[in-house]
């Protein structure tokens with residue numbers, strides 16, 4: 001009956017009900033790192049929902065905050081001369097949390113794609129306000145993931161997300177990602193960082209710096225397969241953007257609020273972007289929310305000096321659920337937990353342990369081609385031991401491994417034979433042992 005119920009959904013990206021032999025797990029409840037399905041079976045949630053439920057499921061503090069706000073008022077707009085308390089408090093809180101990155105203002109939306117979309121509109125209007133209307137192009141990375149709306153998708157470097165939807169927006173360009181595994185040019189991480197940064201610089205010169213508005217990237221690429229760039233890469237990005245007067249956007253939808261072991265992903269690389277996009281972990285997914293942060297340089301261009309909504313200097317963008325009070329109240333409660341429980345630090349510590357345990361597994365199983373990660377953002381890529389190349393996708397080796405894990409009560413996401421491990425930050429080393437043992441058993445049985 002589970003699968004019949006779930007069959008009336010058109011599933012995002014893949015119709016899981018038809019692609020695997022197993023019907024989808026119908027999740028009914030959750031607590032901490034665990035979820036329970038409609039048959040009462042319990043699983044460790046190795047993907048934290050969709051790498052967003054960072055503080056864990058069922059947190060009383062967040063439920064209480066949402067209920068308290070619901071009792072006051074469930075919704076009021078921040079358009080046209082009104083605002084609401086949770087959005088005001090959250091904006092202040094976000095500026096405080098991103099002070100080391102220099103952010104001074106937040107623009108609210110309803111999720112990651114919208115936060116990215118807002119960033120692109122922000123940079124285009126910014127350059128117009130600065131009298132540089134020709135600066136409109138957005139450069140991003142191959143394998144980068146920035147969302148699904150047509151603007152965000154145009155910067156999205158994952159070709160399988162794009163292919164059915166062309167033509168996408170003009171003026172979007174993707175350049176090479178510094179990805180070490182299987183790289184034909186070099187196996188030296190720092191050299192790779194230099195090569196890829198140089199490729200970006202040449203692309204900017206080729207396009208003409210006077211036509212480029214912004215460069216966007218994830219501090220660590222997520223959906224693209226958890227690709228951790230070399231340490232010299234982000235600092236070079238900042239230098240290049242400064243040199244050519246291009247705004248640097250860090251898409252922190254996954255990395256924001258602790259996943260890499262630092263409060264911000266940009267902080268891990270010691271870089272101050274001009275704009276940061278947030279969603280997911282901003283309130284651990286309790287209610288949809290996105291935010292686009294900007295530094296003083298960007299914000300100043302939008303300082304109207306008056307409250308006129310259609311003043312030429314007002315940001316000409318915004319929609320109904322911007323600053324939704326319930327979502328903002330959930331965010332304030334979630335961020336309090338992140339800070340009070342030192343969750344970024346836990347993500348860093350437990351993530352390092354997770355990688356160490358997986359390295360042991362890798363040494364025993366030759367079908368693990370690559371292992372990479374930072375904090376609780378880990379990728380495990382399969383390779384055919386006979387060829388050193390990916391398995392023929394029709395063999396569904398990754399699918400069989402993740403199905404086996406699921407059978408044993410561990411949810412691990414498989415994306416085209418790369419496993420993406422992104423659990424809640426409240427994960428403990430005991431959970432890691434259980435997950436890794438189950439994973440190793442699944443790998444052994446798939447061999």
Ligand code: PMP
Pocket residue numbers: 111112113114116145146147148218222223251252253254279280
């Ligand atoms: N940016 C990044 C880096 C993401 O990982 C995602 C979602 N996986 C998005 C943007 C889009 O967010 P959403 O799915 O909330 O629209």
